[in-house]
Amino acid sequence: MDLNINKTSPVLTDPAPVNKSRLGSSFPSGRFMMNSRKKIPKLDDVRSNGWLDAMISSSPPRKRLVKDFNIEIAPEDDFAQRAWMLKYPSAITSFAHIAAQAKDKKIAVFLDYDGTLSPIVDDPDRAIMSDAMRAAVKDVAKYFPTAIISGRSRDKVYELVGLTELYYAGSHGMDIMTPGHLNGSPEDPNSVKSTDQQGEEVNLFQPAKEFIPVIEEVYNTLVELTKCIKGAKVENHKFCTSVHYRNVDEKDWPIVAQRVHDHLKQYPRLRLTHGRKVLEVRPVIEWNKGKAVEFLLESLGLSNNDDFLPIFIGDDKTDEDAFKVLRDSNRGFGILVSSVPKESNAFYSLRDPSEVKKFLKTLVKWGKMEN
Numbered sequence: 001m002d003l004n005i006n007k008t009s010p011v012l013t014d015p016a017p018v019n020k021s022r023l024g025s026s027f028p029s030g031r032f033m034m035n036s037r038k039k040i041p042k043l044d045d046v047r048s049n050g051w052l053d054a055m056i057s058s059s060p061p062r063k064r065l066v067k068d069f070n071i072e073i074a075p076e077d078d079f080a081q082r083a084w085m086l087k088y089p090s091a092i093t094s095f096a097h098i099a100a101q102a103k104d105k106k107i108a109v110f111l112d113y114d115g116t117l118s119p120i121v122d123d124p125d126r127a128i129m130s131d132a133m134r135a136a137v138k139d140v141a142k143y144f145p146t147a148i149i150s151g152r153s154r155d156k157v158y159e160l161v162g163l164t165e166l167y168y169a170g171s172h173g174m175d176i177m178t179p180g181h182l183n184g185s186p187e188d189p190n191s192v193k194s195t196d197q198q199g200e201e202v203n204l205f206q207p208a209k210e211f212i213p214v215i216e217e218v219y220n221t222l223v224e225l226t227k228c229i230k231g232a233k234v235e236n237h238k239f240c241t242s243v244h245y246r247n248v249d250e251k252d253w254p255i256v257a258q259r260v261h262d263h264l265k266q267y268p269r270l271r272l273t274h275g276r277k278v279l280e281v282r283p284v285i286e287w288n289k290g291k292a293v294e295f296l297l298e299s300l301g302l303s304n305n306d307d308f309l310p311i312f313i314g315d316d317k318t319d320e321d322a323f324k325v326l327r328d329s330n331r332g333f334g335i336l337v338s339s340v341p342k343e344s345n346a347f348y349s350l351r352d353p354s355e356v357k358k359f360l361k362t363l364v365k366w367g368k369m370e371n
């Protein structure tokens, strides 16, 4: 299949947020928000379409160190933080409320990886989960069906987590593995039988299968296009590809953005989304982490609202799709991992992976009492 025929711009579905304070930009933030009837805009200059601003604001500001006193202060004022915490209360201090919601139901746990189970670090290959976190996740899986849904490739996230007790979905949910005995969706052309690392029969659901060659092609070209930009790193996740700029000098960010945008103009069936200091190239298909949660709930037999309470814990924009599915369908809820105020479709919050671990341990204690 030729995905390379139309020479118009890639379709962007995530409008880039505008950070006016950093660049003094006055461009409207919704400029690239579009529906099928609207004309696809040209992406001629990343400065003028908000994407550069989005790159700058894509990671929470670091805490400021007051050198003389050796103390850290957060850039946000206390009042804003407290107001935000009222809107998104801590899942730890609200645990009694969560337990009350879960009464007579079985909890299903969905976890993001980067920034949730492992702290954000400069080198994506060194985003290692601590042994204590691994033990907490393993314990959770003893009491509750547990799945990891990551932007990374499924193989990579399995390698990092290393627990056989969990379900795994990689590439933002475009690669889902479920146990073979669950039958899968035999009629669905996106479903295939396979075997896992232990040789067990599994079902793979891969709704973006046809994009594998084009993602490979784009990955290879993006590696070439960014190889002379110091600090840039491109990852191939099989169904999507990421261009990291966390370690690129800020003055070179426009070059990264421009090269990625320019290259994608020739791929109308690919879109660009934005994570934490990373640009992500994804197929234009109606699939995301929210759809993956729905798929897993359905295929694992957990979709009856009266019996199951799904919880999704994540830190990034792509996790919002899952939070939204849970909020809109009024079943379960999202927990946003963030130490700074952010608008979210989640109901609760946790500050960082260490609080995620604490929450998971609390969940296990409660699970033990209930079982």
Ligand SMILES: O=P(O)(O)OC[C@H]1O[C@H](O[C@H]2O[C@H](CO)[C@@H](O)[C@H](O)[C@H]2O)[C@H](O)[C@@H](O)[C@@H]1O
Binding pocket: 112, 113, 114, 115, 119, 120, 121, 122, 123, 124, 125, 127, 149, 150, 151, 152, 235, 242, 244, 246, 275, 276, 277, 278, 280, 316, 318
């Ligand atoms: O859905 P996730 O599991 O959260 O994956 C999202 C992206 O995570 C990784 O990048 C992020 O974490 C890196 C390690 O801490 C960090 O260096 C990078 O700046 C973050 O964007 C992963 O490398 C990406 O490919 C994933 O898409």
